Amino acid sequence: MHRLVALSLGGGDRFVTELQRAWDAGDAVLPVDQRLPAAAQQSLIDRMGASIVVDAAGRHRRRGGWAVEPGDALVVVTSGSTGEPKGAVLTHAAIEANAMATSSALEVDPTTDRWLACLPLAHVGGLSVVVRALLTDTPCEVHDGFDAAAVADAARRGATLTSLVPTALQRTEASAFRAILLGGSAMPAERPQNTVATYGLTETFSGVVYEGWPLRGVELRAVGDEVQLRCPMLLRCYRDGTDPRPDDGWFSTGDAGAVADDGRLSVFGRVDDMITSGAQKVWPVAVERILAQHPGVAEVAVVGRPDPEWGQAVTAVMVPADPTNPPSVDELRDAVKSQLPAYCAPRAIELVDTLPKTPLGKTQRWRI
Incomplete structure (x- = not known):
């Protein structure tokens, strides 16, 4: 029987070793977010049906888990930006397709890149870096989360490629890297030329x-x-057994967007986020990009x-x-109307201390 192994470990060499150990045994891996409270980690492990837990104390068998299919490599929990997280089951073929396509696009050279x-x-965002490095035999340094000083030190010691979210990019000397994959939330209005804005799930x-x-x-x-995609990188199913892919293989992303005649994608935001005001469609992300530039x-x-x-x-829910x-509100309306139709301008402001976010910095709009 092929099992699901929960890795309740921080980032570092041991995580990579245990990942490879599970794969060598034909098992799949569930990475467990170490920022979750202990009770939430245990609940996640239970819901995803792991049969083995690897943590700082060792390796433990547990009852109540259920098998994975041959060829399954990972169960990765979705961010939960729109509600209850789900476990995406990804096969070895899917993650290899991702690694090879990414490495080709970035022209990665294992002899010079790190x-x-x-x-x-x-x-x-973090796990895919480790996996593509393993699958392409490219050197990789693994940190236990983002620390600006540690990132700078890694660059001085030869790291050439990394993956960041916009909040981390703001604290990073981008020019120290050959290329930076950028994802996780809305892209900054201005960013370094060596950053690559990515879209994926x-x-x-x-x-x-x-x-x-x-x-x-x-x-x-x-x-x-709604944006739909079809590719060899797609999940096999969710951990509860549901398959979101129809027979033709097209996956509905839940994101609103358009594909130009030349094939280029523009993403407007989540389909459910669209605001209909006076019969006009307003995409929040476009308005947010303008408001975020206001001092x-x-x-x-x-x-x-x-x-x-x-x-x-x-309505603009704002941390001033x-x-x-x-x-x-008049200042913000004027800023928006300078770039978008007047119906996109906010009619009201709500002041808050913080905005609810996922661990990777995505705003959880459904909680606002």
């Missing part, structure tokens, strides 16, 4: 679209404004609030840079 994995290994084991262009073997289309805005999320006249009122002197 990967740095400095994002949490329970999510594809847990279900594709990280980015499969670079700067709007699909990687080798990836097909894209938009159906009813009085530290963080912002745009949502639709019920409104008797407009159906939904465009200076809580004693937040920008006015």
Whole structure:
């Protein structure tokens, strides 16, 4: 029987060793986020049906787990940005396809390049770095999460490639790396030329679209404004056995977007996030990009609030840079109207101390 092995370990050499050990035995691996409280980690392990747990104290068998299929490599928990997380079952063939396509796009040379994995290994942003390094025999340094000083030191010692989220990029000397894969949340309005904006999902084991262009073997289309993709990187199913792929293999991402005639993808945001105000469609991400550039805005999320006249009122939920002197709604409206139609401008502001986020910094809009 092929088992699911839960790796309840921080980033480092032991994680990589135990990952390879499980694969050599024909087992699949569930990385467990070490930032979760102990009770939440145990609940996750139970829900995903792991038969073995590897933690700081050793290797433990547990009852109640169930088998994985031959060829299964990973069960990676989705970020939960839209609700309850799910476990995406990824095969060895899928993760190899991802590793090879990524390495080809970046022209990775194992003799001169060196990967740095400095994002949490329970999510594809960090885990995919380790996996593609293993599968391409490219040297890799694995950190236990992001630390700006440690990242700078790794670059001085020869790391040339890494994967970051925008919040980490702000604390990194980007020029120290040959290339930086950037994903996880909305891209900064301005960013270094050696960064690569990626689009992908847990279900594709990280980015499969670079700067709007699909990687080798990836097909894209938009159906009813929703992005769909078909590629060898896709999950086999979720851990509960449900298969989100129809017979033709096209996976509905839940993201709104469009594919241009030349094949380039534009993503507007989650389909469920779209605001309909006075019969007009407003995509929150486009408005947020403009508001985030206002000096009085530290963080912002745009949502639709019920409104008797407009159906939904465009509302800016904002963390002000200076809580004693937040920008006015008229200031923010003027900023948006300078770049977008007037109906996209917020009609109200809600001031908050923080915005709810996933561990990788994605705003959990459904909780606002």
